[in-house]
Amino acid sequence: MRIGVICAMHEEVDLIRKDMQSDKIETIAGRDFHIGKLYGVDTVLVVSRIGKVASAITTSILIDRFNVDKVVFSGTAGGVDPKMNVGDAVVATSSVQHDFKVPGGDMFRIPLLDISYLPTDEELSKKAMEAVQEYISNDMLNDIPKQYLDEFKIISPKVEMGVIASGDEFVCSKERNNWLYENVKDIKCVEMEGASVAQACFEYGVPYAIIRVISDCANDDASVDFDLFIKEAACHFTRGTVKALFSRLG
Numbered sequence: 001m002r003i004g005v006i007c008a009m010h011e012e013v014d015l016i017r018k019d020m021q022s023d024k025i026e027t028i029a030g031r032d033f034h035i036g037k038l039y040g041v042d043t044v045l046v047v048s049r050i051g052k053v054a055s056a057i058t059t060s061i062l063i064d065r066f067n068v069d070k071v072v073f074s075g076t077a078g079g080v081d082p083k084m085n086v087g088d089a090v091v092a093t094s095s096v097q098h099d100f101k102v103p104g105g106d107m108f109r110i111p112l113l114d115i116s117y118l119p120t121d122e123e124l125s126k127k128a129m130e131a132v133q134e135y136i137s138n139d140m141l142n143d144i145p146k147q148y149l150d151e152f153k154i155i156s157p158k159v160e161m162g163v164i165a166s167g168d169e170f171v172c173s174k175e176r177n178n179w180l181y182e183n184v185k186d187i188k189c190v191e192m193e194g195a196s197v198a199q200a201c202f203e204y205g206v207p208y209a210i211i212r213v214i215s216d217c218a219n220d221d222a223s224v225d226f227d228l229f230i231k232e233a234a235c236h237f238t239r240g241t242v243k244a245l246f247s248r249l250g
């Protein structure tokens with residue numbers, strides 16, 4: 001079994017990359033695909049770059065050229081459900097492209113596929129949920145220096161399952177945040193890649209999971225919060241959760 005692991009930004013793979021054994025690199029479309037064993041699992045690790053197009057291209061290459069059997073996306077997101085705070089995490093039950101607008105049918109409908117909310121793989125997501133739970137309630141609090149835990153106000157982080165919305169937009173206003181909360185059913189957070197990775201996996205018939213840690217609350221402070229989180233915390237989350245997930249893959 002071969003797993004494709006995708007992150008959107010280089011900062012997020014800084015630590016996990018060092019854990020790849022027999023790291024062989026193949027560069028396609030400007031992306032470095034790291035091929036080798038990761039925590040005992042045959043893995044291809046890649047930075048997709050940011051946004052729906054970049055991540056869809058990356059996912060297609062992973063599936064078509066590297067024949068991965070499953071895809072795991074790990075990254076940061078802006079909290080939309082007011083219950084979600086910085087340091088909490090979300091494992092997607094489904095994802096939706098919040099900037100997809102065509103006349104007729106359901107809101108956010110993807111034409112020709114005729115679906116708006118793309119479901120993740122139940123079994124993989126269940127394992128991801130257990131893995132994230134284990135990581136954020138134990139090691140995350142040791143991995144992130146105390147100074148930043150205090151700054152992010154992370155005390156006892158939680159993980160929830162729910163809908164993740166994706167679009168080519170960094171959401172940083174209360175107004176847009178409210179719009180998402182009102183229009184996307186069961187939304188937990190917003191980001192820029194999950195639903196396009198989902199569409200590629202859905203069309204190829206490959207099981208996938210999306211894991212996100214809240215880096216900001218998609219409000220007026222989002223840019224400042226995001227910049228600090230991506231610098232000081234995101235790489236720990238990627239390594240910790242993927243490691244815990246891989247220990248559960250039989």
Ligand code: SAH
Nearest residue numbers: 008076077078169170171190191192193218
């Ligand atoms: N500052 C970067 C851009 C970061 S975009 C640059 O200029 O190059 C934000 C990234 O984190 C995306 O990969 C997205 O998936 C995620 N993300 C975190 N918070 C987000 C938010 N509030 N809105 C949208 N995406 C967010």
